[in-house]
Structure formats: structure tokens, C-alpha cells
Amino acid sequence: MAAAPAWDDMKIFLAVAREGSLSGGGAVLKMDPATVGRRVARLEAALGSKLFLKSPQGYAMSEAGERMVPHAEELEQAMLAAEDAVRGQEDRLGGTIRVGAPDGCANFLLPQVVARICEAHPDLEVQVVSLPRVFNLNRREADMAVAVSRPTAARLTVQKIADYHLYLAASRSHLRHQPVSGLEDLKGRRLVGYVPDMIFDKELDYLSELGLERVQLASNSASVQFQWVRQGAGLGVVHGFALGADPRVERVLAEDWSLKRTFWLVRHGDDRRVRRHSRFAELLCEGLRGEIERLEGAAA
Numbered sequence: 001m002a003a004a005p006a007w008d009d010m011k012i013f014l015a016v017a018r019e020g021s022l023s024g025g026g027a028v029l030k031m032d033p034a035t036v037g038r039r040v041a042r043l044e045a046a047l048g049s050k051l052f053l054k055s056p057q058g059y060a061m062s063e064a065g066e067r068m069v070p071h072a073e074e075l076e077q078a079m080l081a082a083e084d085a086v087r088g089q090e091d092r093l094g095g096t097i098r099v100g101a102p103d104g105c106a107n108f109l110l111p112q113v114v115a116r117i118c119e120a121h122p123d124l125e126v127q128v129v130s131l132p133r134v135f136n137l138n139r140r141e142a143d144m145a146v147a148v149s150r151p152t153a154a155r156l157t158v159q160k161i162a163d164y165h166l167y168l169a170a171s172r173s174h175l176r177h178q179p180v181s182g183l184e185d186l187k188g189r190r191l192v193g194y195v196p197d198m199i200f201d202k203e204l205d206y207l208s209e210l211g212l213e214r215v216q217l218a219s220n221s222a223s224v225q226f227q228w229v230r231q232g233a234g235l236g237v238v239h240g241f242a243l244g245a246d247p248r249v250e251r252v253l254a255e256d257w258s259l260k261r262t263f264w265l266v267r268h269g270d271d272r273r274v275r276r277h278s279r280f281a282e283l284l285c286e287g288l289r290g291e292i293e294r295l296e297g298a299a300a
Contacts (some may be wrong), residue, residue, distance in 0.1 A: 007079055009043045010072045012036055017069060018141070019297075021058040041207055088159050094123035100142035102201075105221035105263060105288075106130035108242045108295075111144075113287035117280070144267045144281060146288075148203040149265055159281075161263040164290040165296060166206060168252040169229055169238035177239070180252050183210065192216040192228045192236030206237040207256060208255070241292050243299035251299070263288065 015025035015036070022040070029036065044051050051065035061069070076180070098135040101110055105126055114126045129142055150158055170180070172207040178189065193207050193215035207215065216226050222239065230246045243249055265285055267277065 007075060009046075010038060012039045013043060013065075013068065014072050014076060016052065016059055017061055017065060017072075062230070065159065088229060091226050091275055092123065093117075093121040093280055095276060096125040096127065097144070097277065098127040098129060098142045099146035099284070100129045100131060102146065102148055102222070102238045103130050103220075104242065105146050107202055107223045108239060108245065109291050113284065113291050116287060117283050122294075133142050143277060144265060145265045146262055146285075147201075147266050149201050150264050151263075155269040157267045157269050159265050159285065161265050161285045162258055162261050162292050164292050165240040166259040167240055167243070167254050168214065168235060168257060169243060169249050170235045170252050171230055171232040171246075171248050172250060173248070174232040174234070175250070175252070175267045183253060183256060185236065186212060190217065190234035192225045192234045194218060194225075195220050206259060209259065240299055241295035244295050257277075263292075 003259050009105070012025065012031075015028045015296050016022060019028060022036045025031075026033040026036045026097045040052065047064075049064040050062050051068060052059040099110065099114070107130070113127060118124050118126055146161065147158075160243065168180075168186075180189075191207065191212065191214075192202055195218045196213075198220040199205050207213070215224075217234055219225055219228075221244075225236050226238060226242055226245070226249075228234060229238060230249050235252065238249065243251065265281055267281060
């Protein structure tokens with residue numbers, strides 16, 4: 001009778017399943033791709049079934065592999081919970097946690113918030129991943145993610161972090177040469193914004209709320225947009241918490257127009273059993289709330 005797969009084998013299976021390749025799985029596990037390939041082959045032989053189908057695009061899961069995933073993830077959560085229990089120190093965090101976030105949050109909020117958490121918990125390693133799209137937590141692209149829309153997918157837990165605000169903004173040098181006295185002055189002005197067909201969330205479609213469609217300077221990155229604004233290249237919509245990053249940038253028509261949005265923390269539903277993740281999520285939300293309040297207050 002074949003022995004049941006060990007946790008190490010299941011960990012390798014999950015890494016390849018999520019990354020779609022031996023090299024990707026090896027990078028996550030810090031293992032040589034050839035070793036990962038041998039371990040996958042050994043697991044398949046032990047189970048008597050092919051878990052992956054190799055193609056030019058990488059490793060796609062077979063039907064058997066798809067059926068394996070929820071069981072492997074259940075084992076993963078049990079191992080994380082066991083690690084928490086063995087550590088036995090709720091207030092001392094360790095291990096690695098990966099946080100996904102939209103560009104604005106990742107650049108202007110998370111660096112200082114995460115740095116403070118890690119300073120208090122030196123055994124903790126945090127990876128911040130900024131991608132201009134919605135994170136797929138079911139594929140474990142991150143342990144948790146900050147989102148600008150509340151997701152409705154199954155197997156996810158969602159909690160509100162905080163509201164934040166967006167304003168029209170421009171550099172002082174730009175406004176000296178091209179002052180703005182009302183919203184009607186925006187017609188025909190050089191505008192900074194998102195690439196229209198790369199807006200991955202309706203909450204990021206700021207300019208449509210101004211009745212504007214075309215921008216002359218477009219990027220899928222909020223940070224690139226902010227750089228254009230601070231250099232005087234045009235008017236743009238800027239996060240209130242980012243305004244303090246450069247004193248040369250100021251709000252425009254703040255009394256006439258602004259937007260309120262919300263950050264949500266999204267986690268895989270099974271992570272509620274992992275005390276380390278729950279404690280980190282608590283610290284992250286608390287830190288983000290405080291930082292948004294501080295930076296928006298300073299900018300106002």
C-alpha cells in the first residue's frame with residue numbers, strides 16, 4: 001500500500017499549481033527547478049495519476065490535479081495553524097507574509113506601515129507586491145490583498161480598512177502658468193490619468209466622473225501619474241494621502257470636487273484559522289487607518 005503524500009510533497013505541488021511552471025514553483029520554494037520536477041514526478045508516481053499536463057505555456061493542472069488542490073490547501077492551513085500553536089507567542093510574529101496592493105497604496109502607505117510592524121516583530125518577513133490588477137487569492141498570489149472594490153467571490157473574507165479621498169491636483173508651477181478657477185477650465189487642458197483599457201476596477205475610473213474621457217498623459221501606475229503631476233506636466237487626480245509627498249503639489253478646486261473611496265482587506269477564507277495572519281491583518285489595518293488619517297490631515 002502506497003504511503004500517503006508528505007506535506008513537503010504537497011507544498012511543492014501547490015507551488016507549481018499556483019505558479020504554472022517548475023521554475024516559478026522553484027523560485028517560491030527556493031529550490032532548483034530540476035529538483036522540483038523530480039519531486040512532482042515522485043508524487044505522481046506515488047499517487048498513480050498525472051497531476052500536471054506539460055505544454056509550451058508551462059504546467060497546467062490535470063483533472064486529478066484540480067481535485068487535489070482543495071485537499072492540499074486544507075493541509076497547508078493545518079500546517080500553518082500548527083506552526084502558530086508551536087510558536088505559542090501570539091504577540092510575536094514570524095515567518096513570511098505576502099501582501100498585494102494597488103499601486104497608490106503600495107507606494108504611499110504600505111512602506112512606512114509595514115516597516116513599523118517589522119520593527120516591532122523582527123522575525124517577520126513581509127513581501128509587498130504591487131500589481132495593476134485584482135489579485136487572485138485563490139491562486140495564492142498573496143496571503144492577503146488590499147482592494148478598492150469589495151469582492152464578492154466565495155471563500156474570501158473581507159473587512160473594511162478605511163475610507164480615503166482623491167482630489168484634482170497640480171504643481172504650483174503649472175498653476176502659475178495655467179490657473180484653474182472652475183471645473184469648466186478643465187476642458188482642453190493637459191490631463192494625467194489611467195490608460196483607459198487598463199483600468200482594472202471601476203473605482204479607478206476617476207475622470208469619467210468629471211465628464212472627461214481623454215487624457216494626454218496616461219499610465220496604469222498611480223505613481224507614474226503622480227510624478228507627471230509633480231513635474232508640472234498636467235492636472236491629475238491624486239490620492240489625498242500622497243499630496244504630502246511633494247510640497248510643490250497642491251489640491252485644485254477641493255471645495256468643488258473630490259472623491260471618496262474605500263480600501264478593503266481581502267483574505268482567503270481558510271486563513272481565519274491562522275493566528276499569525278489574523279494578528280498581522282489587525283496590525284496592518286490599524287496602521288493603514290492611522291497613516292491615511294495622518295497624511296490626509298497634513299495635506300488638508
